[in-house]
Amino acid sequence: MTSTSRPEDEHPTDPVGFESHDHASCIAAAIAEAEAHCAREGLRFTPVRRKALEILLREHRALGAYEMLDALREAGFGSQPPVAYRALEFLVGNGFAHKIERLNAFIACAHPGAHHSPAFMICRACDSVAEAQATPARGALGAAARAAGFQIERTVVEAEGLCPTCSDKADT
Amino acid sequence: MTSTSRPEDEHPTDPVGFESHDHASCIAAAIAEAEAHCAREGLRFTPVRRKALEILLREHRALGAYEMLDALREAGFGSQPPVAYRALEFLVGNGFAHKIERLNAFIACAHPGAHHSPAFMICRACDSVAEAQATPARGALGAAARAAGFQIERTVVEAEGLCPTCSDKADT
DNA sequence: ACACGAACTGTTATAATATGACAAGCACCT
DNA sequence: AGGTGCTTGTCATATTATAACAGTTCGTGT
Incomplete structure (x- = not known):
């Protein structure tokens, strides 16, 4: 990233969601954080996983697994459901994304790094x-x-x- | 019902779930309550809806829609998914049952009648x-x-x- | 450098969950 | 009896999710 990511993050307890953001910087920051976290933990932040996180961050909304699959296919990855489900499983399992049970959909974590409920x-x-x-x-x-x-x-x-x-x- | 339903309901905030019950009486009471509620509200507590509630109460666990469908079919009702989904929709919509999103399954309400979260x-x-x-x-x-x-x-x-x-x- | 095991990717195939649409039946009202 | 709206049953299909397996890549120990 080109600058330290500091959009208007004055209120760390903000709901963060019904307002507009500096997407470019928050995406870059989140990816960098995920990368650092994986390096620390010995996790493999592979291209398909990185792309999946980028897609979630870019869309900034809850995506169904098949929407994710479409986006991954367009990006040149495999085109069968397990491709999407496995990438999402990795992201959710490591706290980079969450599943919204009510929607059967997935969204990037807004507070990555923090252990949270x-x-x-x-x-x-x-x-x-x-x-x-x-x-x-x-x-x-x-x-x-x-x-x-x-x-x-x-x-x-x-x-x-x-x-x-x-x-x-x-x-x- | 034969007696006023009062198993050991001393603690209205009880979790009600990891203990044993007097099933027969709690089923009868819940059905009676649902019937009364429907009468008051002008809702139709039809045979398939009643049976579905009985099944949930009897099983006393979260049932998938297709488990419900099997049970309804065995009871002589239709055998296609909408039969189960519609009965469940009625029960959930009127507070007689809840959907457990995490399990994609349905369970009888343990506190029927009360407006609750x-x-x-x-x-x-x-x-x-x-x-x-x-x-x-x-x-x-x-x-x-x-x-x-x-x-x-x-x-x-x-x-x-x-x-x-x-x-x-x-x-x- | 090489062999090994573990993890990852892509695929085929299938399972599990859920809804749209339509016709027939029934309940209630007039 | 006739009309209206809700309910049921069915067929068809959509949506969400996983099992199993072969080939590849990665990290490790030698």
């Missing part, structure tokens, strides 16, 4: 998705899990509703 | 599911939504981990 806000009108941080173990769910003796390893937290833009349109 | 604990070893109450709008997610101007209409909260039983086995 992501939460998503999904607009039912335009399907845009924003990532936020959840603290699921702290609320009622955490209490219920402790009471039941359930050991939480991972959480899926997805809110469905209207994003600001679509909400404004609906008012009209 | 369900949360689920899913055991990754035995696929058992317990329902708890979440208060997603109150935690970090709610704060992020307010900050972003996102209007939450519905939430999916699913925790994956080990249930007490499987956790004990793992220790051995």
